[in-house]
Amino acid sequence: MKLKNKILTSLLFVLTLFIWFPIVMLIGGAFMGSDEINRNVGPVLNQAQGMAGWSLLPQYPTLRPVVELLLDSPNFFVMFWNSCIQVLPVLIGQVLISVPAAWAFARYHFKGKNVLFTIYIILMVLPFQVTMVSSYLVLDWLKLIDTHLALILPNIFSTFPVFIMVKFFKAIPQSYLEAAKLDGANEWKLFLKIGLPSASSGILSIVILGFLEYWNAIEQPIVFLARRKDLWPLTLYLPDITGSRVGVAFAASVIIMIPALLLFLYGQQYLEQGIAASGLKE
Amino acid sequence: MVISMEKKIKKLIIGFFIMMVALTLLSRIAASAMVARVGVTTGQSGALAYEIDGTGVVNANAKKYIELQSGYEIGSVSVKEGQQVEKGDVLFTYDLEKLKEKKAGLELELQKLLFSYEKQQLADMDSSKGAEQAKNNAEEDLQLTQKELQDAKQTVKKNKEEALVTAKTAWEANVSSKNTAVKAADRAVADAEGELAELMKQQTTAQEVISNYKTAVMSGDNAAVTKAHDAIFEFYYDGKYSDHLQSIDEMKEKLKRAQEDLKDIQDKWDLAIDKWDQYSGDIKVKQAYNQQIMSRDIEIKSADRVIADIQLSIGKLTQKDTQLDQAITAYSSFLLQSITTYAGNVYDDLYKLLFDDLEAYEKKLSTAETKLDRAKEDSKQTTEDWNKKVAAAYTEVEKLETDLKHIKEGSYDYQQDLQDKETGLRAAERGLESAELGLEKADNTDKAAEIDLNSTGIDIKLKKQEINKLNKIIKNDGKINSPVSGAVQTVELEEGLTLSGQEKLVICTGGYELSMKAYKDAMKNFATGDEINIKTGEGQNKLSTTIENIEAADSEGNVSFTALLPEGEYTSGASLDFELKKNSEDYDMCLPIQALRQDKKSAFILIAKETDSVLGSVRTAFRLDVNVISQDANKAAVETSLSEEDLVIISSSKNISEGDRVSVTEGE
Numbered sequence: 001m002k003l004k005n006k007i008l009t010s011l012l013f014v015l016t017l018f019i020w021f022p023i024v025m026l027i028g029g030a031f032m033g034s035d036e037i038n039r040n041v042g043p044v045l046n047q048a049q050g051m052a053g054w055s056l057l058p059q060y061p062t063l064r065p066v067v068e069l070l071l072d073s074p075n076f077f078v079m080f081w082n083s084c085i086q087v088l089p090v091l092i093g094q095v096l097i098s099v100p101a102a103w104a105f106a107r108y109h110f111k112g113k114n115v116l117f118t119i120y121i122i123l124m125v126l127p128f129q130v131t132m133v134s135s136y137l138v139l140d141w142l143k144l145i146d147t148h149l150a151l152i153l154p155n156i157f158s159t160f161p162v163f164i165m166v167k168f169f170k171a172i173p174q175s176y177l178e179a180a181k182l183d184g185a186n187e188w189k190l191f192l193k194i195g196l197p198s199a200s201s202g203i204l205s206i207v208i209l210g211f212l213e214y215w216n217a218i219e220q221p222i223v224f225l226a227r228r229k230d231l232w233p234l235t236l237y238l239p240d241i242t243g244s245r246v247g248v249a250f251a252a253s254v255i256i257m258i259p260a261l262l263l264f265l266y267g268q269q270y271l272e273q274g275i276a277a278s279g280l281k282e
Numbered sequence: 283m284v285i286s287m288e289k290k291i292k293k294l295i296i297g298f299f300i301m302m303v304a305l306t307l308l309s310r311i312a313a314s315a316m317v318a319r320v321g322v323t324t325g326q327s328g329a330l331a332y333e334i335d336g337t338g339v340v341n342a343n344a345k346k347y348i349e350l351q352s353g354y355e356i357g358s359v360s361v362k363e364g365q366q367v368e369k370g371d372v373l374f375t376y377d378l379e380k381l382k383e384k385k386a387g388l389e390l391e392l393q394k395l396l397f398s399y400e401k402q403q404l405a406d407m408d409s410s411k412g413a414e415q416a417k418n419n420a421e422e423d424l425q426l427t428q429k430e431l432q433d434a435k436q437t438v439k440k441n442k443e444e445a446l447v448t449a450k451t452a453w454e455a456n457v458s459s460k461n462t463a464v465k466a467a468d469r470a471v472a473d474a475e476g477e478l479a480e481l482m483k484q485q486t487t488a489q490e491v492i493s494n495y496k497t498a499v500m501s502g503d504n505a506a507v508t509k510a511h512d513a514i515f516e517f518y519y520d521g522k523y524s525d526h527l528q529s530i531d532e533m534k535e536k537l538k539r540a541q542e543d544l545k546d547i548q549d550k551w552d553l554a555i556d557k558w559d560q561y562s563g564d565i566k567v568k569q570a571y572n573q574q575i576m577s578r579d580i581e582i583k584s585a586d587r588v589i590a591d592i593q594l595s596i597g598k599l600t601q602k603d604t605q606l607d608q609a610i611t612a613y614s615s616f617l618l619q620s621i622t623t624y625a626g627n628v629y630d631d632l633y634k635l636l637f638d639d640l641e642a643y644e645k646k647l648s649t650a651e652t653k654l655d656r657a658k659e660d661s662k663q664t665t666e667d668w669n670k671k672v673a674a675a676y677t678e679v680e681k682l683e684t685d686l687k688h689i690k691e692g693s694y695d696y697q698q699d700l701q702d703k704e705t706g707l708r709a710a711e712r713g714l715e716s717a718e719l720g721l722e723k724a725d726n727t728d729k730a731a732e733i734d735l736n737s738t739g740i741d742i743k744l745k746k747q748e749i750n751k752l753n754k755i756i757k758n759d760g761k762i763n764s765p766v767s768g769a770v771q772t773v774e775l776e777e778g779l780t781l782s783g784q785e786k787l788v789i790c791t792g793g794y795e796l797s798m799k800a801y802k803d804a805m806k807n808f809a810t811g812d813e814i815n816i817k818t819g820e821g822q823n824k825l826s827t828t829i830e831n832i833e834a835a836d837s838e839g840n841v842s843f844t845a846l847l848p849e850g851e852y853t854s855g856a857s858l859d860f861e862l863k864k865n866s867e868d869y870d871m872c873l874p875i876q877a878l879r880q881d882k883k884s885a886f887i888l889i890a891k892e893t894d895s896v897l898g899s900v901r902t903a904f905r906l907d908v909n910v911i912s913q914d915a916n917k918a919a920v921e922t923s924l925s926e927e928d929l930v931i932i933s934s935s936k937n938i939s940e941g942d943r944v945s946v947t948e949g950e
Contacts, residue, residue: 070305074313075896077306230898237896258298266291 024056026257029250030065032058037246045246065247069255076237076252083233086151086221087214091207093156099203102165103195107177117166124159128219139224148231150224155214161206168202169195204270208263215260313897313943320903320944321933322890325871325924330914332807334800334862338816342854344795344846345788346766347810347831348373350775351751352783355380357760359775361787367764373787374775376760385752392745399738406731413717413724420710420717427710431703438699439689446682453675460668467661474654481647488636491517492629495610499617511610518606518636530599537592544585551578602635609635733870740867766791794852795830795844798860802835805843807912808862814845817859825850829862866912869919876932878910878918885910887922890929890944903931905940 029037036059038045044052069076104110105117135154136145144150172194180194196203218235225231234256238249264271357377361367491514498506516523555578559571609632616628637643688694696704755762772788779785796816810832816825825848832843845860877887884907891904908922924930929946931938938944 071309071312072316074306074309077302077309078896080302081306227894229894229896232896259295262291262295262298266288266295 025054026250026253028054028056028058029247030254031061031063032247032250033060033062033064034247036060037250041246065251068245069248069251073248073252076234076255078230079232079234079237080255082148082231083215083235085148086217086233087211089152090155090158090214091210093152094158094161094206094210095203097156098158098161098206099165099196099199100191102162103169103191105162105166106169106172107190107195120159120162124163132219132223136223146225146228146231151214151217151220155210155220158210161210164206164209165199165202168199172198201270201273204267205273208267208271211263212260317943317945318903318934318936318938319947320890320931320935320938322929322946323874323877323932324926324928325873325920325922325930326926327868327870328872328917329868330866330872330912330917330919332804332862332864332866332914334804334808336798336800336860337857338796338798338845338860340847340852340854340856340858341795341797341844344791344793345771345831345844346768346791346846348762348765348787348789350781350783350785350787351376351755352781354384354781356775356777356779356781358777359773361770361773363770363773365770367767367770367789369764369767371764372761373764373770374762376755376762377778378756378760381752381756381760385749385756388745388749388752392742392749395738395742395745399735399742402731402735402738406735413721417714417717417721420714424707424710424714427703427707431707434699434703435689435696438694438696439686442682442685442689446679446686449675449678449682453672453679456668456672456675460665460672463664463668464661467657467664471654471657471661474650474657478647478650478654481643481650484637484643485647487517488633492613492632492636495613496617499614507614514610514632514636515603515606518602526599526603530596530603533592533596533599537589537596540585540589540592544582544589547578547581547585551581554578606632606635736868764789768792791846793849794847794854796847796858796860797842797844799840799842800862802839802841805832805835805841807866808832808843808864812862812864815861815863816845816847817861818850866914866919869911871922871924872917872919873908873924873930874932875913875916875918877930878908878920883907885920887920887924888931888938888940889924890931890946901929901944901946903938903940903942903944 032040040054041052043050105113105120139145139150139154144153177190177194180190185193216235217233221231221233221236234252237252237256355377357375357380359374360372361374367373491510495507495510495514498510512523515526519526551574555571555574559567562568562571609628613628613632634640685694766789768789768791770788771790772786774785775781775787808829810829812829814827814829816827817823818825827845827848830844830846832841835841873887879886879888886905886907888903889906890901892899892901895902906922906924906928908920908924911919911921913919931944934944
């Protein structure tokens with residue numbers, strides 16, 4: 001039995017290597033000199049003779065790509081802060097809008113609630129490409145195209161966080177709320193003193209899920225900020241890089257990964273709860 | 283454990299963002315320090331100024347090079363090498379026939395050029411005139427539309443004023459009509475109310491008289507009872523009870539009389555008739571008796587009938603009285619017996635009797651009530667309807683007054699009224715813009731056309747000069763005279779030779795010439811006959827002469843050229859400074875020499891082009907290949923696709939190449 005377990009574990013470990021390989025390649029590439037990179041991927045990027053290859057660890061490690069990125073690429077930082085400007089207000093806005101909305105869906109009975117919630121779910125499952133043209137036309141009518149608000153405003157009113165928070169709020173026992181009511185708590189207090197603390201992990205999970213989604217968004221910035229390169233977020237930095245700066249691209253990928261990774265590690269347990277609550281996986 | 287890990291990660295996140303802020307600043311500073319600061323200029327049209335300075339050597343025995351026209355044919359040669367000639371002597375003669383043929387050919391070419399010039403002029407004029415006309419028309423249209431709009435505004439005001447007067451009249455008419463209609467409706471209500479009140483009054487009075495009777499009975503006052511009793515009758519007969527009684531008395535009197543009449547008749551016939559006659563044997567007597575009896579019976583029957591009629595009338599007259607009396611008595615009895623439970627029925631019987639047809643009366647009452655209700659409803663409806671009409675009319679008046687007030691203050695929104703006109707105005711504005719664009723385009727076309735025109739103009743000028751020169755020669759019968767006196771040194775002409783431009787006819791004048799040298803590239807802009815300034819001595823004295831001869835370049839690329847010195851005192855072998863100056867034709871695009879760059883491929887310039895990048899709007903160096911037409915010491919005339927707005931880089935704080943980000947230094 002033990003042997004069987006060991007074999008199974010080893011097999012799974014080998015499988016995980018396939019997942020780890022791109023990350024190892026990324027980190028290795030970030031510390032590789034341009035000659036070595038060109039030797040490895042030149043046949044792909046520069047139409048050089050031969051076949052492309054890769055060594056897991058750099059033969060002659062160098063910090064040059066990282067230094068070039070961090071000290072000689074002001075574009076990278078402009079895009080980094082653009083990403084921050086486009087993501088942080090969305091997260092704050094989502095918490096302010098979706099949490100009370102979800103409380104209303106979970107706690108109150110009103111006419112048309114089910115219909116409204118169904119519409120929410122339909123909106124949630126529609127991919128961006130479906131709503132892209134209509135969104136563009138509305139944003140253009142509001143004169144928001146080519147501004148940060150073109151990304152911020154629609155995302156603040158995203159339906160996904162409402163969906164998650166409803167699940168969290170519904171999980172609060174009714175008897176608990178009734179007991180609080182008997183003790184004299186009004187609706188506002190119920191929301192602030194019981195609803196919010198009980199669903200804090202849900203709030204954190206929507207923040208983390210939201211961050212991962214918008215930090216990695218590509219289609220929206222490409223469509224809504226097409227004419228304003230100075231507003232582009234970090235996700236559009238890599239497509240902008242030429243074959244001669246592949247090392248910088250690897251270094252940039254590593255840096256782009258850091259905040260998402262740190263936030264994921266910070267809120268891993270909340271994120272798991274959030275995914276469990278939504279029943280979805282991004 | 284988890285909390286501690288979370289804290290660590292939180293610190294890492296904060297640290298990461300602090301690091302990104304610091305690196306942002308650093309990268310910005312580094313980028314700012316590394317960007318090249320460049321001086322720029324714009325390309326301009328203009329002429330180049332060619333200049334050559336140098337020193338020449340004075341030579342004795344100056345040589346005059348006789349101008350020979352390339353392509354002409356020599357008719358005869360009058361001089362030989364070594365022959366002495368005086369100024370004005372014939373040196374050689376061109377073939378006159380050939381000269382005339384050439385002249386005819388040249389004149390034809392000149393004519394063609396003139397036509398071409400005229401055609402270009404017309405085309406140029408047409409295009410600019412057409413565009414100018416289109417612009418003028420568009421401006422006129424715009425002015426007209428603006429005027430129409432202005433007029434329309436005035437019309438709007440006038441219309442509003444007229445509409446206000448009409449609306450006020452309508453409002454006043456409505457108010458007046460409302461008053462009339464309301465008054466009529468109110469009157470109908472009042473009539474219905476009067477009618478109902480009248481009917482109600484009967485009811486009330488009936489109840490009152492019965493009530494009074496009850497009071498009288500209950501009081502036990504007989505006089506009062508009688509009075510109340512009479513009052514009931516009085517009510518029934520509508521105040522004419524005494525007339526009724528009188529009628530009864532009269533009837534009774536009539537009855538009495540009729541009864542008396544009957545008795546008189548009976549008595550009369552009793553006296554007249556002899557009972558025994560019925561037994562008489564005389565038939566006549568018997569017949570007379572029977573006749574009397576029959577007459578008596580008829581008279582009695584007639585009298586009886588009168589009495590019966592009167593009695594019937596009396597019965598009729600007193601029937602109601604009797605019924606009333608019975609009802610009153612019954613009511614009185616019930617009242618006196620205090621049988622209140624039955625009083626209701628007795629009361630009702632009495633009450634019913636007071637009205638001939640209670641049902642009809644009650645129906646009338648109900649009808650009157652309905653009529654009143656309807657009249658009230660009608661009145662209310664009429665008032666509401668008219669109030670609405672009046673309010674609507676007043677709103678219209680108020681709206682018009684407000685509009686006029688806004689028009690007076692200039693804050694009126696004409697959008698609704700002038701939508702059509704404004705659409706027209708916008709169309710006219712667009713028309714003008716389009717015409718201006720057309721004009722601009724025509725201007726650009728004009729510039730190109732102007733260049734073509736100038737070029738043709740130059741050709742015409744040259745052709746005319748050549749024809750003039752030819753005319754002079756023809757006028758002189760093709761003879762060419764010596765411009766100077768001296769010895770003929772070289773004659774490379776012979777009869778029938780068509781000049782190729784390489785032949786020479788040189789005369790040694792015996793005077794002095796200045797022999798000079800210059801590099802071929804600098805010298806290529808000059809030709810024989812160009813003016814040359816020569817400095818003589820220490821002072822600033824200058825002599826002006828022309829280039830006499832330019833030799834071919836030697837192996838080092840130097841070109842020798844000479845100029846005859848005017849008469850004066852010179853020392854052979856002495857050095858004199860010279861200065862050659864000449865302005866070129868106008869070029870469309872001239873750039874400073876510093877702007878020109880050269881690589882293996884071609885000459886090029888770098889322009890500071892504004893591009894949208896992630897860092898916002900930045901300037902980057904952009905390569906533009908150029909073809910250098912000509913250049914002087916400072917400027918170069920170039921052919922390129924450069925526009926007058928492009929900033930051409932002429933200096934840089936660093937070595938720059940295409941694609942580098944640059945910062946344009948202000949004030950350059």
